Amino acid sequence: MDCPICNFREITEPTMVCPRCNSDLEAILLTRKIGRKNMNLIVFGIIVSALAFVCLVFLIIGIINKGDLTKKSEITMTPEEVTALKGDIENIRAVNSELQITNTDLLSKLSAMEKANAKREQIYLVREGESLFNIARKILGNGYKYLDIARDNNITDPDKLLTGQKLIIFY
Numbered sequence: 514m515d516c517p518i519c520n521f522r523e524i525t526e527p528t529m530v531c532p533r534c535n536s537d538l539e540a541i542l543l544t545r546k547i548g549r550k551n552m553n554l555i556v557f558g559i560i561v562s563a564l565a566f567v568c569l570v571f572l573i574i575g576i577i578n579k580g581d582l583t584k585k586s587e588i589t590m591t592p593e594e595v596t597a598l599k600g601d602i603e604n605i606r607a608v609n610s611e612l613q614i615t616n617t618d619l620l621s622k623l624s625a626m627e628k629a630n631a632k633r634e635q636i637y638l639v640r641e642g643e644s645l646f647n648i649a650r651k652i653l654g655n656g657y658k659y660l661d662i663a664r665d666n667n668i669t670d671p672d673k674l675l676t677g678q679k680l681i682i683f684y
Contacts, residue, residue: 514528514538514541514542516531516533516534516536516538517536517541518531518534518536519531519533519534519536521533521534524538529542529655529657529658530655530657535657537657537658537660546626550623550626553619553622554619557615557616557619560608560612560615561612564605564608564609564612567605632683632684633683633684634681634682634683634684635652635681635682635683635684636679636680636681636682637652637679637680637681637682638677638678638679638680639674639675639676639677639678639679639680640676641676643674644659644671644672644674645659645662645663645668645671645674646659646671648662648680648682649661649662652682652684653682653684659671661683662680662682665681665682665683666680666681
């Protein structure tokens with residue numbers, strides 16, 4: 514991964530901060546994950562739309578034929594056309610089965626992604642002499658995430674912490 518700020522090229526994926534310029538890279542990583550997730554949903558939407566279009570065509574054909582193809586006087590199809598339509602119906606059933614399997618897979622992946630991205634929170638009481646950087650390093654494993662703690666707690670000046678102050682830390 515490359516840093517978009519300083520173009521440093523040797524950043525490994527789990528790193529959330531650029532080692533050269535100390536830029537927070539978490540938002541970039543999350544944007545890439547969302548992009549991949551949205552692409553799966555777009556493909557699924559296209560497939561479902563195509564299937565809906567085919568169903569609509571068959572519905573319109575049924576309305577034109579008044580939904581009753583049993584009358585001999587209204588049947589104007591050749592046996593070859595009937596065979597072709599039966600083949601189309603089988604193909605549609607096969608596509609429908611594939612879509613149901615794909616839908617089940619996508620729903621399970623989406624559920625797993627939502628569980629993985631779910632944030633937990635912790636209430637933390639500030640002790641004497643602590644800074645947001647030290648708290649972020651202790652709780653989140655990265656001191657540079659102190660800005661996230663400050664933002665989540667509406668702290669405008671990270672240098673002004675009070676002993677006994679309650680912080681909500683999401684991890």
